[in-house]
Amino acid sequence: MDLGKKLREALAKLTNRPYVDENDVKALIKDLQRVLISSDVSVKLVFELSKRIEQKALRAEKLQALTLKEHVMTVVYDELVSLMGKTYQPRLDKHKILVCGLFGAGKTTTCAKIAHYYKTKGLSVALVAADIDRPAAQEQLEQLAKSVGSAFYTVKGEKNAAAIVLDSLKKIKEEVIIVDSAGRSAFDESLVGELRSIASALKPDENYLVISGDMGQVAGKQAMEFNSAVPLSGVIVTKMDGSGKGGGALSAVAASGSKIAFVGIGEKVNDFEVYSSEKFVGRLLGVPDFEGLMEKIKEISQQQEQDTQPAEMDKLTIENFYQQLKSVKKLGPLGNVFSMLGAVDVPKDMVQQSEQKLGKYEAMINSMTKAEKKDAYIIKASPTRIARIAKGSGVSEKEVKEFLSQFEKMEKMMGKFKNDRGFRKKMEKMMSGMPKDMKIG
Numbered sequence: 001m002d003l004g005k006k007l008r009e010a011l012a013k014l015t016n017r018p019y020v021d022e023n024d025v026k027a028l029i030k031d032l033q034r035v036l037i038s039s040d041v042s043v044k045l046v047f048e049l050s051k052r053i054e055q056k057a058l059r060a061e062k063l064q065a066l067t068l069k070e071h072v073m074t075v076v077y078d079e080l081v082s083l084m085g086k087t088y089q090p091r092l093d094k095h096k097i098l099v100c101g102l103f104g105a106g107k108t109t110t111c112a113k114i115a116h117y118y119k120t121k122g123l124s125v126a127l128v129a130a131d132i133d134r135p136a137a138q139e140q141l142e143q144l145a146k147s148v149g150s151a152f153y154t155v156k157g158e159k160n161a162a163a164i165v166l167d168s169l170k171k172i173k174e175e176v177i178i179v180d181s182a183g184r185s186a187f188d189e190s191l192v193g194e195l196r197s198i199a200s201a202l203k204p205d206e207n208y209l210v211i212s213g214d215m216g217q218v219a220g221k222q223a224m225e226f227n228s229a230v231p232l233s234g235v236i237v238t239k240m241d242g243s244g245k246g247g248g249a250l251s252a253v254a255a256s257g258s259k260i261a262f263v264g265i266g267e268k269v270n271d272f273e274v275y276s277s278e279k280f281v282g283r284l285l286g287v288p289d290f291e292g293l294m295e296k297i298k299e300i301s302q303q304q305e306q307d308t309q310p311a312e313m314d315k316l317t318i319e320n321f322y323q324q325l326k327s328v329k330k331l332g333p334l335g336n337v338f339s340m341l342g343a344v345d346v347p348k349d350m351v352q353q354s355e356q357k358l359g360k361y362e363a364m365i366n367s368m369t370k371a372e373k374k375d376a377y378i379i380k381a382s383p384t385r386i387a388r389i390a391k392g393s394g395v396s397e398k399e400v401k402e403f404l405s406q407f408e409k410m411e412k413m414m415g416k417f418k419n420d421r422g423f424r425k426k427m428e429k430m431m432s433g434m435p436k437d438m439k440i441g
C-alpha cells in the first residue's frame with residue numbers, strides 16, 4: 001500500500017540516525033502530516049495527531065530503558081493505532097446480520113466473505129438475497145453461496161425486500177443469517193425506507209455498512225448518515241487492497257464513532273479480515289508485530305545495561321561482537337529488525353543473504369579459540385588459523401577473511417564513539433549501520 005511505503009520512508013529518516021533530537025522529531029511530524037494528508041486523512045485529524053505526537057514525544061516522560069528514537073517510534077505507532085480505530089471482536093454465536101451500503105461498495109461480495117468467515121469458524125450459514133432491484137443480484141449471491149458452501153434463500157420475483165426476509169426466516173435453520181440488500185447511487189429517503197422495513201422484518205443483531213476504501217475521508221460522513229437512519233453495529237471497509245485512500249477511510253470512520261468491523265482486501269472470499277488497528281498500522285510500518293518487537297528491544301537493552309560494564313566496551317572484540325549478534329537474533333526475523341532500523345523495504349533476497357551471513361558468522365565464532373575471540377588480529381596474521389576456522393565452521397577461507405575485514409570495519413566505527421556515550425548508543429549505531437555493511441560485496 002502506498003501509504004505504508006511513504007510512512008516507512010518518513011520513519012526511516014529518523015531511524016537511520018544514530019541519535020535523534022527535537023529537530024528530527026519535528027521533521028518527522030512534518031513528513032507524517034504530508035503522508036497522511038495525501039492519503040486523504042482529514043486535516044483536522046492530522047493536526048490533532050501531530051500535536052499529540054509532539055507533546056508525547058518531546059515533553060512527556062519517556063520510559064527509562066528506551067532511547068529517544070525508540071520512544072518516538074512507540075509514540076507514533078500508538079497514535080496511529082488510535083487514529084485508525086479499535087480492534088473488532090465479531091460474535092461467534094447464532095445471529096442475524098444485515099448488510100447495507102451504496103451501489104458497488106462491495107455488499108454482495110462481502111456477504112459471501114462473511115459467510116466464508118463463519119463457515120471456517122464451524123457455524124452453519126444462510127445467505128438471503130433481498131436485493132429486489134436486479135434479478136442478476138440474486139443470481140450473483142446464489143453463485144457465491146454455492147462457492148462458499150452456504151445455504152441460499154430468496155423469493156424470485158418478489159418486489160418487497162421485507163417479504164423476502166420474512167419468508168426466508170420461516171425456512172432458515174442455519175445459525176448465522178446474512179441478508180444482502182440493494183444499493184442506491186446516493187443516501188436517500190427511498191434507501192432509508194427500504195432498510196428500515198428490512199430491519200423491522202429481520203431484527204438484525206448486527207447491521208454492517210459496507211464502504212469502499214477509495215471513498216477516503218467521505219466514508220466518515222457516510223457512516224454517520226447511515227447510522228442516524230438505521231443504527232449500525234459496524235462498518236466494513238472494502239477494496240483496501242487497491243486504494244491509496246484506505247487510511248483516510250478508516251480514520252474517518254473511527255472518528256465518526258462507528259466501529260470498523262472487517263476489511264476487504266481483495267476480490268476472493270478469503271480476502272477478508274477481522275479489523276485490527278494494531279495489525280493495520282504494524283503492516284503500514286513494515287513491522288507486523290510492532291509491540292512485540294519494541295518489547296524485546298526494551299528487554300534486551302535493560303539486560304545489556306545490567307550486563308555490560310562500560311570498560312569492557314572500550315575495545316570491540318569478537319567476543320562482545322558475538323554477544324551483540326545474539327541480541328540481534330533475539331529480536332526475531334531479520335526482515336523485521338531491518339525495517340525497525342529504518343532499512344525500508346529491504347529486498348527479500350538481501351534479508352535472506354544477511355540471515356545466512358549471520359548464521360555463518362555465528363558458526364565461525366564458535367570455531368574460534370578464546371584467545372582468538374579476544375584478539376582478531378592473531379587470526380588475520382595466521383593462514384593456519386584461518387584454515388582451521390573455515391574447516392571447523394564449514395565455510396570457505398575467503399569467507400573467514402571477509403568476516404575479519406567486516407569486523408575490522410565495525411571496530412573502526414566503534415572507535416569513533418570512543419568518548420563514551422554509553423554502550424547502548426554504540427550498539428544502536430552499529431545496528432543501524434548493519435544492513436548496509438552486510439550487503440554482500
Ligand SMILES: Nc1nc2c(ncn2[C@@H]2O[C@H](COP(=O)(O)OP(=O)(O)OP(=O)(O)O)[C@@H](O)[C@H]2O)c(=O)[nH]1
Nearest residue numbers: 103104105106107108109183238239264265266267
Ligand atoms: N479489489 C477488491 N475488489 C472488491 C472488494 N470487494 C468487492 N470488490 C469488487 O467490487 C465490485 C462490486 O462488488 P459487489 O459485491 O457486486 O458490490 P455491491 O455493493 O453488491 O454492488 P451493487 O449490488 O451493484 O450495489 C466487484 O467487482 C467485486 O469483485 C475488495 O475488497 N477488493
Ligand SMILES: [Mg+2]
Nearest residue numbers: 107108131137
Ligand atoms: Mg450487490
